Amino acid sequence: xxxxxxxxxxxxxxxxxxxxxxRIAQIQPGLPAGVQIVPFYDRSLLIAQSADTLRRxxxxxxxxxxxxxxxxxMHFRSILIVTVPLPLPVLLSFIGxxxxxxxxxxMSLAGIAIAIGVLVDAGIVVTENAFRYVEQRQVxxxxxxxxxxxxxESTRLVGRPVFFSMAIILLAFVPVFALTGQEGKLFHPLAxxxxxxxxxxxVISVTLVPVLCSFLLGGKFxxxxxxxxxxxxxxxxxxxxxxxxxxxxLTITAAALLFAGALFVARGIGSEFMPPLNExxxxxxxxxxxxxxxxxxxxxxxxxxxxxxxxxxxxxxxAKVARADTSTDPAPLNMTETIVHLKPREQWRAGITLDRxxxxxxxxxxxxxxxxxxxxxxxxxxxxLTTGVRSEVGVKIFGTDLTxxxxxxxxxxxVLRQVPGASNVYPEQVTNGQYLNIEIDxxxxxxxxxxxxxxxxxxxxxxxxxxxxxxxxxRRRFPVRVRYSAEYRADPQMLGQxxxxxxxxxxxxxxxxxxxxxxxxxxxxxxxxxxxxxxxxLNVQGRDVGGFVEEARARVARDVSLxxxxxxxxxxxxxxxxxxxxxxxxxxxxxxxVIFVLLYFTYHSLTEAAHVLLAVPFALTGGVYLLWLLGYNxxxxxxxxxxxxxxxxVQTGVVMVIYLEEAVARKLQETGGALTRQALRDAVVxxxxxRLRPKVMTVSTVVAGLxxxxxxxxxxxxxMKPLATPVLGGMVSSLAHVLxxxxxxxxxxxxxxxxxxxxxxxxxxxPPSMNWxxxxxxxxxxxxxxxxxxxxxxxxxxxxxxxxxxGQVVQRVNAxxxxxxxxxxxxxxHQGRNVFAIEFRSSDGRLVDAGAVRASANxxxxxxxxxxxxxxxxxxxxxxxxxSAEFGMAGAWHMALEWDGPVGKxxxxxxxxxx
Numbered sequence: 063x064x065x066x067x068x069x070x071x072x073x074x075x076x077x078x079x080x081x082x083x084x085r086i087a088q089i090q091p092g093l094p095a096g097v098q099i100v101p102f103y104d105r106s107l108l109i110a111q112s113a114d115t116l117r118r119x120x121x122x123x124x125x126x127x128x129x130x131x132x133x134x135x136m137h138f139r140s141i142l143i144v145t146v147p148l149p150l151p152v153l154l155s156f157i158g159x160x161x162x163x164x165x166x167x168x169m170s171l172a173g174i175a176i177a178i179g180v181l182v183d184a185g186i187v188v189t190e191n192a193f194r195y196v197e198q199r200q201v202x203x204x205x206x207x208x209x210x211x212x213x214x215e216s217t218r219l220v221g222r223p224v225f226f227s228m229a230i231i232l233l234a235f236v237p238v239f240a241l242t243g244q245e246g247k248l249f250h251p252l253a254x255x256x257x258x259x260x261x262x263x264x265v266i267s268v269t270l271v272p273v274l275c276s277f278l279l280g281g282k283f284x285x286x287x288x289x290x291x292x293x294x295x296x297x298x299x300x301x302x303x304x305x306x307x308x309x310x311x312l313t314i315t316a317a318a319l320l321f322a323g324a325l326f327v328a329r330g331i332g333s334e335f336m337p338p339l340n341e342x343x344x345x346x347x348x349x350x351x352x353x354x355x356x357x358x359x360x361x362x363x364x365x366x367x368x369x370x371x372x373x374x375x376x377x378x379x380x381a382k383v384a385r386a387d388t389s390t391d392p393a394p395l396n397m398t399e400t401i402v403h404l405k406p407r408e409q410w411r412a413g414i415t416l417d418r419x420x421x422x423x424x425x426x427x428x429x430x431x432x433x434x435x436x437x438x439x440x441x442x443x444x445x446x447l448t449t450g451v452r453s454e455v456g457v458k459i460f461g462t463d464l465t466x467x468x469x470x471x472x473x474x475x476x477v478l479r480q481v482p483g484a485s486n487v488y489p490e491q492v493t494n495g496q497y498l499n500i501e502i503d504x505x506x507x508x509x510x511x512x513x514x515x516x517x518x519x520x521x522x523x524x525x526x527x528x529x530x531x532x533x534x535x536x537r538r539r540f541p542v543r544v545r546y547s548a549e550y551r552a553d554p555q556m557l558g559q560x561x562x563x564x565x566x567x568x569x570x571x572x573x574x575x576x577x578x579x580x581x582x583x584x585x586x587x588x589x590x591x592x593x594x595x596x597x598x599x600l601n602v603q604g605r606d607v608g609g610f611v612e613e614a615r616a617r618v619a620r621d622v623s624l625x626x627x628x629x630x631x632x633x634x635x636x637x638x639x640x641x642x643x644x645x646x647x648x649x650x651x652x653x654x655x656v657i658f659v660l661l662y663f664t665y666h667s668l669t670e671a672a673h674v675l676l677a678v679p680f681a682l683t684g685g686v687y688l689l690w691l692l693g694y695n696x697x698x699x700x701x702x703x704x705x706x707x708x709x710x711x712v713q714t715g716v717v718m719v720i721y722l723e724e725a726v727a728r729k730l731q732e733t734g735g736a737l738t739r740q741a742l743r744d745a746v747v748x749x750x751x752x753r754l755r756p757k758v759m760t761v762s763t764v765v766a767g768l769x770x771x772x773x774x775x776x777x778x779x780x781x782m783k784p785l786a787t788p789v790l791g792g793m794v795s796s797l798a799h800v801l802x803x804x805x806x807x808x809x810x811x812x813x814x815x816x817x818x819x820x821x822x823x824x825x826x827x828x829p830p831s832m833n834w835x836x837x838x839x840x841x842x843x844x845x846x847x848x849x850x851x852x853x854x855x856x857x858x859x860x861x862x863x864x865x866x867x868x869g870q871v872v873q874r875v876n877a878x879x880x881x882x883x884x885x886x887x888x889x890x891x892h893q894g895r896n897v898f899a900i901e902f903r904s905s906d907g908r909l910v911d912a913g914a915v916r917a918s919a920n921x922x923x924x925x926x927x928x929x930x931x932x933x934x935x936x937x938x939x940x941x942x943x944x945x946s947a948e949f950g951m952a953g954a955w956h957m958a959l960e961w962d963g964p965v966g967k968x969x970x971x972x973x974x975x976x977x
Contacts, residue, residue: 112778173255179764184267234709332606352585353496430953495585684795685788725749909941913963
């Protein structure tokens, strides 16, 4: 006996599970001897593991951020100024989300994880500027009044732009709140925690951080040139910047080419709704024939459970056959839901991955007439509740006739099986239910003088049941029901002998009054939008869902024609992806518009606003390249990462422009208001060099804050990595843009605004000669590396071995000195139409000509044998044959091969698994 606990919508699942465990412990002593309540699926373990992953990442991030400060400042007290306040925004964010009714989960903690670098960014700018003021003015640390005054002046310079740039980060992330549906429920907690944390960090950076600066800036100050790391960076950066200023058109062109390359690369990146979360448990859903009995389905479940328990990675298996007696369970009667609880990963066999384990399990549990679907418990429930589809992708066929719908579903499934990436394709058997139909012969009943109602009453009593009375036992009540015993209602012949009393007192057999026969009909009728519905279920493996659906839609539209009044809809997880895509198409332009408006109000110039906004496409460039290199797909998580990146990239551009404008203002003061082109250029170089340390520090802290997520392999990391990837790659490319491209554009705009573009630069302004050999070598190696990766990922199939070119090995059998291999493009044989290869090889691995080859594939069933129509023909390659077969059902097929040729005459029989 088993039970399921269903939590109400919107409650804290962890609290509900803990309360249920407490109540179970309370009632356990009152159970009969030997009876225990044992949980077979406990979601709290996944919740605890995923939250622990983020907590550990947060601690590692704080440690790495502190290390970055040590490297660039080399002043212990200054490090404390930035590091000590870091926990405060996190704690204030927790207070905010607690009052907002948001629990601590993987998404809410992710908001803090991706914001750690941003939380210290403002504090770095304020601290570094105060540190530089005290250092350059050689303020005596013992003169606290002078230190306090210096800190106040430095904070006034950067306080307003820092506060404003942090406001840009906040407002740029607001459109995430505009997401609705499933993506809104997923990312609203992340948006809340990040917003609360950044808001708290903004206030702390202009209040607490200056106070800490006035107290902790003391001791021995090291000039920026005394820091070996900064000395090396300045030595590399200055000639690069001066060369870029001297070749402005080339610099802008290179940046544009990198952006164009990112757009080209983005075309080859797939799409999906969300990165899959490894829940730690598997859900196995075998689907039998709709007419199967409960007893037979239970026996199948027991055999499959025994097969699954043979795997050492499995701790226990629990199956729920058919549906529970509740409206919350939409499972059909012929489907079994099996929870496969896996042991911790460290107890698995060496080299076993989750995909390989699932494939091995799929082959082990394959049975004739049973189709298998593999998923995970949580995502399965989400898919069923949101779209009504039990798999990753579903094709819904709408119409008015069930037979026509079932035929269309079968034809569509045959087309889908030919699309690369299709897995577990299953057309629902709409009209395969077995029914015992009793049709009353009204004319015969009239001859005997028996009313139709009387006959129906006898049928109800014989086959159904009649409640006679209710027995009371203590506080419990039980109905007493009566019907014919099983031997009198087991088949139509026995039912035909049931006697019906006539008004004349005679007993008439039911077979004289009605026609009794077995018929097929709908096992379950589904409807949607006022029309009947048939569904094709499938999963996608080895490619992105978005690309698969686009190709599948085109093939189905081309190869499947539907009658008038029938149409197709695509559902499942892809439906959520489409909804999110449409929403993001509205949200992302709003993000950029909000940022542009804020920049315009800052500079009161459309040109300056557009100049700073250029940080967005260049930040996008690095994010796209890293996304492509790591093999991630575009998803809602990735685009939320890009939204977070856009605000941070603009913030760094704003601060750089502030430094450049400050340097120009100082140069104006030095030259008495007469600014030459040479002086403008010198001011740009000076301002950019001043921004080098804080910019490198901020990027380093952001990168350091994201690295623990990228190298984590714990539960939940597979969701976090695609979210952090755009921020990580974008911050690196943003560093190059802000340090090189932004000063170039700033100089270009200001020399034209001041009318200085025709003034010649002095010879001293010519950049010192650089040794371009290492730079050119690095660029060549980078281009070669990216090109090699592209060739490896997209071109390598053409260079595979002859065996690999024929497909992946499905099965190998040995016959005398021959090794016979079955190969298919997907590595499996599947239900429906298959085209695969058969190879004959000698003991040393060479292809050998087997001459004339005949083959057969049959599945023995009770009372019949199903044939696949297996056909074999030669190919241009000696020893390789092309085979085609139509496997009507999944399971173990008896296959036989016969050959007669140069290698001799022989035959072999074996069992082949069809999925």
